[in-house]
Amino acid sequence: MSEEKGILSRITESLSGVGGAIKSAVGAAREIQNLTVDYAVKEKTHILLDKLMDVQMQQMSLQELLIAAKEKIVELENEKVKQENWAAEAASxxxxxxxxxxxxxxxxxxxxxxxxxxxxxxxxxxxxxxxxxxxxxxxxxxxxxxxxxxxxxxxxxxxxxxxxxLEARLPAEDENPGKAITDYDPYNQ
Structure with missing residues (x-):
């Protein structure tokens, strides 16, 4: 599982890095839009902001999927441990x-x-x-x-x-000296 944890942590770090880059790009695009430039530049900047927002939404969806994948891995690991424990118990x-x-x-x-x-x-x-x-x-x-x-x-x-x-444990001879062990049953007469 350590290999899987390594992969998941690298994916998490990458998604966090992508999120930071998207946030920076959105900030830069807003600064450009606030500058006094012609209408065509503002229109293209607005389109760029829309696309960056779409990318940001996709990135959030990927983070949700990653969280779900982590939970599933933990669930499967717990199930595997339960099966291994049962196998050990059943072997006895x-x-x-x-x-x-x-x-x-x-x-x-x-x-x-x-x-x-x-x-x-x-x-x-x-x-x-x-x-x-x-x-x-x-x-x-x-x-x-x-x-x-x-x-x-x-x-x-x-x-x-x-x-x-029903094999009741019979005491060894030295455990109960002087006591007789019989098949006598007072209820069966």
Missing amino acids: YELYQPMRGTLVYRSKLSADTDQSPVYICPNCYEQKRKSILQAEGLVIKPGLGRAVNMVCSHCRVSYLFNRNA
Whole structure:
């Protein structure tokens, strides 16, 4: 962009220089018109002033176009930065199937982290929006068993997750000595 800024600043300087030259020429033409000269010279001076005014109006139009071009460049640069930021953000997610018939995006898991994965809505992901799925209760589906209903907080689409697919971080043995980890569910009896 530095090259484009250089070009735009040179155009701006040129337009400013042209504006100054036009203003000087208009002043000189008015001085000639005020001199006591014959009618033909005054008439030609008046024509010259009209043409200089036209040039000055064109120069102002060019300045307006230049301002619009600068604004568009800034807008495009901001859009490019947003796309680059989204590309970096999107690269940290992978497509994941928590249950037959359900596809969502989840944060990529790494061996050196102890964080639970984050699940995001695929509809919102395709629109370059990160919307985290929130659990809204258990659902019992014939043939599928019990599933967790995960809902997008933005578009309100729901996704079923196999309870086992929600990988809760299990503590290491040395973190909670003496505590048992079981599959016991007091609500499922």
